[in-house]
Amino acid sequence: MDSQDIIKVLIVDDHHVVREGISSILNIVDGIEVSGEAKDGREAIEQARALLPDVILIDISMPQMDGVIATRAIKSEHPHISIIALTMYEEEQYIYDMIRAGATGYLLKDTDSSDLIKAIRAVYRGDSMINPSVASKILSEFSQLSEEKGKRTRVDHALTERELSVIRLLAEGKTNKEIANALDLSEKTVKNHVRNIFHKLHAYDRTHAAMLALRKGLIDLDELDVTPYDAES
Secondary structure: OOHHHOEEEEEEOOOHHHHHHHHHHHOOOOOEEEEEEEOOHHHHHHHHHHHOOOEEEEOOOOOOOOHHHHHHHHHHHOOOOEEEEEEOOOOHHHHHHHHHHOOOEEEEOOOOHHHHHHHHHHHHHOOOEEOHHHHHHHHHHHHHHHHHHHOOOOOOOOOOHHHHHHHHHHHOOOOHHHHHHHHOOOHHHHHHHHHHHHHHHOOOOHHHHHHHHHHOOOOOHHHOOOOOOOOOO
16 A cells, blocks of 8 residues: 555544554554544644544543534544544434534444444545444434424425435445445546535535435435445445
C-alpha cells in the first residue's frame, strides 16, 4: 500500500490504558497508522487541527469536553474527517447525540478488534459502521419516524428519481459499491448522487440523510430491506 493510502487515526479517550491498547492493535495493521492520541475533547480538537487525521476514534464521556461537543466542533472545522464513537454507552440518547454531531460510526468498547479495523476502513471509504445492538435502536427510531410520516401528507422534495433510488439503498445500509452494482452505475456517479442528496437534505452523513428522508416522507421503512451493520472488510 502506498503511503498516500495509509489511514491516519487519532485516538481520543481519557484512559491511558485504553489509548495504549487500541494503539497496539492498530499499529500492526497494514494500511493504518496511529498519528496521535488525546485525553479529552479539547485536546482532540487541537490534535485534529495539527495532525489532520483521516479517522478519529472518540469516547463520549471525558473530562474538560465530552465526545459529542468535540465531534460537533471537529466536523464543523474538518468535515472530511470521519469520526467513530468508541464507547461503553448504548443508550439511545448517546447514540442520537453522536450521530447528530456528525459521527459516522458507533461501536461499543467490547467490539472485536477485527470489527474495529473494518469500521475504520469503512468510514474512511465514506460508509457507516454501527454496532448491531446500537443499529437496532436506530431502527426503532426509523420506525417511529415512519409512523409519524404516515400521519402527514408526502412533502414536495427536490430529489430526482435516481437520487430517490440511491437514498433508499443508502437507508438499507448499502455501500457506494453495492449501490453502484444495484443501479448499474459507476461508484463515482453514486458518490456524486450521495453528495447531492446530502446537500439537498442538509444532511451531514448517511445515517442522518436516511433519517431525514424518512421524516420528510421520501422513503417508507416498510419498503426497505434494512441491514445497517456493514461488516464488509
